[in-house]
Amino acid sequence: MTGETQRQLPDTDFAVVEAPTTLSVSVRINGKVVTRDVEARTLLVHFIREEAGLTGTHVGCDSSSCGVCTVLIDGDVPVKSCTMFAVMAHGRDVRTVESLAVGGKLHPIQQAFWDQHGLQCGYCTPGMMMTSLALLGRNPSPSEHEIREGLSGNLCRCTGYNNIVKAVQQAAEMMAPSAAPEVSHD
Amino acid sequence: MTELKTEHEPPQKLAMGKSMKRKEDPRFLQGKGNYIDDINLKGQLYMALVHSPYPHANILGIDSSAAMDIPGAVAVVTAAELAAHGVGWLPTFHGLDKQMVLATGKVLFQYQEVAACYAETREAAYDMAELVDVDYEPLEVVADPFKAMKDDVLLRPDREAKTNHIYNWNVGDSAGTDAALAASDHVVREHITFPRVHAAPLEPCGCVAEFDAMGRLQFYVTSQAPHVYRTALFMVLGIPEDKIRVISPDLGGGFGNKVPVYPGYVCAIAGALVLGRPVKWIETRTENMTSSFARDYHMDIELGASKDGTLTALKVNTVADHGAFDAAADPSKYPAGMFGIVTGSYQFPHAFANLDAYFTNKQPGGVAYRCSFRVTEASYLIERAMDILADDLGMDPTELRRKNFIRKDQFPYQTPLNFVYDSGDYEHTMDVALEKIGYQDLLKEQAEKRERGELMGIGFSTFTEVTGAGPSKHFDILGIKMFDGAEIRIHPSGSGIIRTGTKSQGQGHETTWAQIVAEELGLDPQNFLVEEGDTDTAPYGLGTYASRSTPVAGGALALASRKIREKARKIAAHLLEVNEHDLEWKDYAFEVMGIPSKRVTMKEVAFAAYTNPGDNEPGLEATLYYDPPNMVFPHGTYVAVVDVDRETGETKVRRFLAVDDAGTIINPMIVEGQIHGGLTEGFAIAFMQEIAYDEAGNNLATNFTDYLVPTSLESPHWETAATCTPSPHHPIGAKSVGESPNVGSPAAFVNAVIDALSPLGVRHIDMPLTREKVWAAIRTAENESPAAD
Numbered sequence: 001m002t003g004e005t006q007r008q009l010p011d012t013d014f015a016v017v018e019a020p021t022t023l024s025v026s027v028r029i030n031g032k033v034v035t036r037d038v039e040a041r042t043l044l045v046h047f048i049r050e051e052a053g054l055t056g057t058h059v060g061c062d063s064s065s066c067g068v069c070t071v072l073i074d075g076d077v078p079v080k081s082c083t084m085f086a087v088m089a090h091g092r093d094v095r096t097v098e099s100l101a102v103g104g105k106l107h108p109i110q111q112a113f114w115d116q117h118g119l120q121c122g123y124c125t126p127g128m129m130m131t132s133l134a135l136l137g138r139n140p141s142p143s144e145h146e147i148r149e150g151l152s153g154n155l156c157r158c159t160g161y162n163n164i165v166k167a168v169q170q171a172a173e174m175m176a177p178s179a180a181p182e183v184s185h186d
Numbered sequence: 187m188t189e190l191k192t193e194h195e196p197p198q199k200l201a202m203g204k205s206m207k208r209k210e211d212p213r214f215l216q217g218k219g220n221y222i223d224d225i226n227l228k229g230q231l232y233m234a235l236v237h238s239p240y241p242h243a244n245i246l247g248i249d250s251s252a253a254m255d256i257p258g259a260v261a262v263v264t265a266a267e268l269a270a271h272g273v274g275w276l277p278t279f280h281g282l283d284k285q286m287v288l289a290t291g292k293v294l295f296q297y298q299e300v301a302a303c304y305a306e307t308r309e310a311a312y313d314m315a316e317l318v319d320v321d322y323e324p325l326e327v328v329a330d331p332f333k334a335m336k337d338d339v340l341l342r343p344d345r346e347a348k349t350n351h352i353y354n355w356n357v358g359d360s361a362g363t364d365a366a367l368a369a370s371d372h373v374v375r376e377h378i379t380f381p382r383v384h385a386a387p388l389e390p391c392g393c394v395a396e397f398d399a400m401g402r403l404q405f406y407v408t409s410q411a412p413h414v415y416r417t418a419l420f421m422v423l424g425i426p427e428d429k430i431r432v433i434s435p436d437l438g439g440g441f442g443n444k445v446p447v448y449p450g451y452v453c454a455i456a457g458a459l460v461l462g463r464p465v466k467w468i469e470t471r472t473e474n475m476t477s478s479f480a481r482d483y484h485m486d487i488e489l490g491a492s493k494d495g496t497l498t499a500l501k502v503n504t505v506a507d508h509g510a511f512d513a514a515a516d517p518s519k520y521p522a523g524m525f526g527i528v529t530g531s532y533q534f535p536h537a538f539a540n541l542d543a544y545f546t547n548k549q550p551g552g553v554a555y556r557c558s559f560r561v562t563e564a565s566y567l568i569e570r571a572m573d574i575l576a577d578d579l580g581m582d583p584t585e586l587r588r589k590n591f592i593r594k595d596q597f598p599y600q601t602p603l604n605f606v607y608d609s610g611d612y613e614h615t616m617d618v619a620l621e622k623i624g625y626q627d628l629l630k631e632q633a634e635k636r637e638r639g640e641l642m643g644i645g646f647s648t649f650t651e652v653t654g655a656g657p658s659k660h661f662d663i664l665g666i667k668m669f670d671g672a673e674i675r676i677h678p679s680g681s682g683i684i685r686t687g688t689k690s691q692g693q694g695h696e697t698t699w700a701q702i703v704a705e706e707l708g709l710d711p712q713n714f715l716v717e718e719g720d721t722d723t724a725p726y727g728l729g730t731y732a733s734r735s736t737p738v739a740g741g742a743l744a745l746a747s748r749k750i751r752e753k754a755r756k757i758a759a760h761l762l763e764v765n766e767h768d769l770e771w772k773d774y775a776f777e778v779m780g781i782p783s784k785r786v787t788m789k790e791v792a793f794a795a796y797t798n799p800g801d802n803e804p805g806l807e808a809t810l811y812y813d814p815p816n817m818v819f820p821h822g823t824y825v826a827v828v829d830v831d832r833e834t835g836e837t838k839v840r841r842f843l844a845v846d847d848a849g850t851i852i853n854p855m856i857v858e859g860q861i862h863g864g865l866t867e868g869f870a871i872a873f874m875q876e877i878a879y880d881e882a883g884n885n886l887a888t889n890f891t892d893y894l895v896p897t898s899l900e901s902p903h904w905e906t907a908a909t910c911t912p913s914p915h916h917p918i919g920a921k922s923v924g925e926s927p928n929v930g931s932p933a934a935f936v937n938a939v940i941d942a943l944s945p946l947g948v949r950h951i952d953m954p955l956t957r958e959k960v961w962a963a964i965r966t967a968e969n970e971s972p973a974a975d
Contacts, residue, residue, distance in 0.1 A: 120439075122438070
């Protein structure tokens with residue numbers, strides 16, 4: 001966060017801090033730096049969708065409940081991007097669904113969701129896959145319960161989770177070190 | 187009987203019955219879906235709505251001056267401005283009422299739309315909405331339909347009838363039913379409520395409206411029924427239909443929530459018209475949750491039986507809470523939708539259903555939420571009542587059902603409430619379920635647990651669904667008959683394009699439709715492009731809801747394919763230099779009868795249609811409208827096995843098996859996925875989801891922190907299986923399945939919990955069966971029971 005907004009507080013019985021209305025924010029999204037002047041209150045999800053033009057990250061609930069806006073920050077931390085101001089991601093790395101497939105080849109997590117019919121309307125799918133990826137980063141061979149626990153911040157209304165769990169299990173197998181080498185996505 | 191997971195169709199099938207992976211998935215998996223909020227038009231304005239904090243209040247004045255001081259503010263529109271343009275009210279889908287676009291004179295429910303704000307940015311539009319100053323004079327609130335029926339407070343003085351009563355609908359033989367009940371050995375009487383719920387698709391509704399240089403409305407909108415929207419917009423705005431193009435892009439779920447035309451849509455169009463710029467409006471989650479509802483049926487049932495459990499009569503009296511406007515998406519000839527299915531899978535000599543609908547100060551809608559109009563309420567009621575009867579008579583609930591099932595040799599079966607069921611084999615489906623779940627072992631385990639004082643329940647639902655609305659003689663929206671169109675064009679190379687009047691919200695039409703046409707024409711399903719949702723290109727159709735896509739559009743596709751095949755036969759005859767009557771369609775090609783070496787494939791015919799058609803009209807395409815002769819009636823047996831914690835009231839769903847009979851299955855993988863999704867929503871309705879109101883009319887469920895939908899953690903693991911009794915009148919024998927699990931499962935869950943609590947004497951608890959409610963029922967029962975301590 002920039003520090004130039006510090007100023008003398010006015011003499012009132014409550015503190016009023018006048019924030020700058022626009023800020024220059026730089027975020028590295030999928031390896032490419034995006035710099036824009038945005039309102040201080042701009043949410044990260046709107047920065048990603050509207051300033052960077054990456055519409056795979058969706059908005060579902062405005063209240064951090066549904067997880068369809070989940071992205072990865074600084075490599076492997078899943079964050080609901082409607083929970084975070086764009087300015088809080090200033091200078092950091094953000095990874096969205098658009099980074100998964102490389103050269104038209106689906107990432108194992110995408111392939112597994114396709115193979116296992118882990119999606120129907122597709123609206124929750126990008127967030128669901130980003131959360132899954134973070135989960136597999138922490139725990140490469142999770143049990144069914146660990147998968148269900150790991151995905152419990154992401155709602156789905158169409159598929160009923162059975163096939164999503166199976167997709168994560170398949171992805172874990174595909175991404176295991178013994179499996180064929182994964183395509184690099186950086 | 188087949189497992190859905192297995193490839194079960196005989197090898198000669200080309201595409202039908204195969205678990206083909208979905209053609210639409212690569213775009214969704216790569217974040218390339220094109221949902222409504224991904225559409226941005228050059229120069230667009232953003233719209234935000236002002237909502238009423240009061241459930242019932244006069245509007246004394248609206249001051250928008252502070253809102254217009256916001257940088258980027260463009261305009262504020264209220265009911266007065268809309269009225270000046272003649273768009274103050276819009277028709278409801280079954281045409282029996284009309285609905286305010288913006289509050290006119292007074293507000294009738296909390297969160298009602300009061301004003302629309304237009305601005306250069308989304309943030310500015312919301313800032314404006316905060317600052318529109320509305321002067322309200324609160325009025326007495328009527329949040330309970332049983333209070334509304336007293337007419338102490340008249341909610342809708344705009345209507346000619348000065349009463350809160352909306353309509354009475356009844357069907358069946360009232361006197362005969364009363365007489366049969368009076369003569370019955372035993373009559374079950376119970377009051378059962380199906381609470382108010384919301385479909386809550388993860389993508390909220392929204393739209394972008396633009397008038398192009400030719401003055402033509404381009405309307406991008408989350409719609410399950412784009413053609414009906416176009417006709418409705420003509421009715422509201424008076425714009426000729428050729429000047430309206432409705433485009434429904436990818437939809438992030440719908441479940442019925444994307445059927446109604448919402449006031450926000452009309453405000454966006456009005457803004458685009460008046461301000462001369464495109465207008466975008468995307469609902470917030472709270473707007474989505476407070477715009478419409480489903481269910482809210484309060485049902486009194488009387489179920490008569492003889493001593494041996496033979497059913498004698500069914501009588502149902504229902505009070506329906508329709509909220510502020512009668513915006514139910516029901517056909518006008520059938521204002522209670524398909525509630526007449528309330529006799530379920532059973533033979534009833536006499537039945538009578540009566541329903542009265544009332545206005546209250548609650549959100550309007552009455553949409554069909556993942557069901558064919560009112561079939562969920564009806565199925566829940568009869569399946570619950572059957573269990574209560576079994577308990578009263580000391581019978582096994584499956585034996586009571588077996589005794590009363592409509593037998594497979596009785597189809598087509600005329601019910602006492604005016605439906606003609608097409609086909610079914612209820613007993614077989616239940617037997618498959620009993621065997622797969624291991625019922626006898628479960629009964630043994632339950633007996634042992636009961637000895638130890640543990641609460642284990644086994645619950646059944648052997649429901650019959652009714653889907654596939656039309657036929658047009660019975661079903662309509664705004665008077666428009668329910669049928670569906672299909673258009674197929676085969677290109678010279680044998681690939682093609684398929685268009686229908688339906689609109690997928692995740693059901694996988696792009697794959698399923700290609701499979702139907704590929705099967706009928708002997709072509710590769712991978713080479714068909716499926717397009718839906720654009721009224722400029724799609725044939726007219728009534729859209730996707732009430733599980734009508736496969737029964738109606740699927741039928742249209744099969745018949746349109748056959749029309750193409752008939753033309754192709756003439757071209758094939760020309761190519762083979764024989765009379766067309768000497769050809770037979772065999773193994774996906776035209777073959778000269780008795781001479782297997784003389785044959786041409788559809789691919790060869792397709793090329794000839796554009797290069798060498800002989801004396802035949804060139805080209806290979808067909809458009810067909812299918813008005814089904816009857817609806818279709820899928821059925822199923824669902825079994826839930828639960829453990830209830832006696833100390834906390836918490837229910838654990840240990841197992842859940844769904845055995846569905848949806849007739850011919852086109853893609854088992856897609857069908858199984860839809861069953862999983864529907865069961866999860868049924869589970870949510872049984873245990874979590876409810877739009878609750880307090881007595882003051884405050885809506886207590888306005889986002890996902892207070893309207894609970896299940897996560898992966900609480901959702902049970904689903905087991906599925908299938909039986910198959912094809913529909914005799916449908917072109918490919920298909921029924922439908924997407925809504926069966928949501929229709930059939932709530933009763934199985936509740937029956938299981940009540941079965942668990944039955945040793946304590948608990949007879950019924952209304953949904954949702956939260957742990958608090960179950961705990962309270964256990965405590966009450968234990969305190970009342972002489973054996974309590």
